[in-house]
Amino acid sequence: MSYQLILARTLQRLGILRALELWRSKPGILIVNHHRIGTPDETGFDRDLFSATADELDAQVQYFKQRAPIISGEELEDLVSGRTPLKRLYVAFTFDDGYLDNYTKAFDVFRSAGTTAAFFLVTDYVGTATVPxxxxxxxxxxxxxxxxxxxxxxxxxxxxxxxxxxxxxxxxxxxxxxxxxxxxxxxxxxxxxxxECDLPLPKRRFLNWDEAREMRDAGMAIGSHTRSHAILGRLSPELQKQELEDSKKEIEARLGSKVRGLAYPVGARNCFSHATEQIAMDAGYSMCFSAYGGMNDATHLNRSNLLRGTVPSNPERFRAVATVRTSLGRHL
Ligand SMILES: [Zn+2]
CATH class of the missing domain: 3.30.1490 (Dna Ligase; domain 1)
Structure with missing residues (x-):
């Protein structure tokens, strides 16, 4: 049993989780990051990308809905720019890569719950059977x-x-x-x-432009995850600029609406640099997201590096992690 699960059960047994839930939430923006929705066994590819089933995602949305507003891309932009003061807890959901299950599974969860999420597309992958x-x-x-x-x-x-x-x-x-x-x-x-083995025959794996348009029309934010998913910190400034500008232009042309958000591919600390952040701002992005965890609060609210983290799929661990993070601003 993982230490997280032992801790989750102990906090639950002692009534601490309930007390924290009733006590308070710290002002800040908790940004959840997902990739694929479904069960890992359904793919022969990278199973680690599955961070929840549709039911588990729905339970996460319902849980957060009771504790904090789940905000749209525009609301997030207002908070990040200071137009809305950060006086309470907010939650945002984001998805990287644009896998087809983001459309067939995740989209439904948010639409049914009457909330929104942001989806970051790799423009070279949109509508294709690419195997990254x-x-x-x-x-x-x-x-x-x-x-x-x-x-x-x-x-x-x-x-x-x-x-x-x-x-x-x-x-x-x-x-x-x-x-x-x-x-x-x-x-x-x-x-x-x-x-020395062959990949299976290609079948579409990424959502297409019509699906992205339908999601956008239903209130979902569509952002860029670059053109080719190259790790930006490993590219020259010129190539980074191309990745960021080309993908932004293509999404805007295909969807007919402004792109404001960028999720750095992989999103670890060593995968982008201060130069990358500056290039992204110069390219016209107003919110850029990393993926190494953390809360966006009074001590850290930076629009060129908005912190995101994953949450456990297991419901017991999820509740403990979400409660401790939103009440105390700490990671379990
Ligand atoms: Zn990615």
Whole structure:
């Protein structure tokens, strides 16, 4: 049992969770970040991206609705710019990558609940069957017949495959995400050589422009997650500018409305820089989101780096994490 679950049960048993829920919520903006909605087993690709089923997402929305307003993109912009004073707790939901399940599952949850969320699209992926690097790595490591993978690039890494396969997938993905100045194509070429297996036949995996338009018309915010999902901090300033400007222009042309939000791909501290933040502001974004956790409150409210975090899918852990974060502004 995880420490989070033990703590969640202890807080619940002692009545502390209920007391915190009734006591107060700290002023601030809690921004929840999701990727895929559904069950991990339904994909042969990266299962770690599934952060909740539709029912679990619905329970999260209902829980927060009782404690704080779930805000739209415009309301968030008013808070971030200071037009609305930050005097209470607010919650916002965001989704990265634009997978088809964001339209078929998540959209329904928010529409039925009468609330909204923001969806960040990778413009090269919209309406396509693209298999991005994280999905390709996960698929190949899971399905290879090899008993071990030996990577040379960018630094040597030996990954045995006779144990828990999902842990091996996580090791290879972390190796890629954590290494600065890595060439994605070179890394993938080595993974392909080392795994020797074919990807399944293509089937559409990302929501298309008509679906994005329908979501926008129903009040959802549509933002950019760049053109190609390149890790911005690894690109030259010129290429970063292109990624940010091209994706913004394309979404605006396709949907006929202004794009204000940008979610940095991967969103970890080492995946974008102060220069990236400045380039994003110059490109006309007014809200840019990281993904390494934290609360946006009086001590941190920065429109070029709005903090987002995940929440557990397990309902018991979710309630404890959400309560402690919103009441005390702390992470469990
Ligand atoms: Zn992403």
């Amino acid at each position: 690097w994280w999905d390709e790595i996960a698929y190949r490591v899971r399905n290879t017949r090899r008993t071990e993978i030996n990577l040379e690039y960018p630094t040597p890494l030996k990954v045995p495959l006779n144990g828990h396969r999902e842990a091996s997938i996580a090791t290879v993905l972390q190796h890629y995400k954590r290494t600065d100045n890595i060439c994605g194509e070179e890394f993938l070429a080595e993974i392909r050589r080392e795994t």
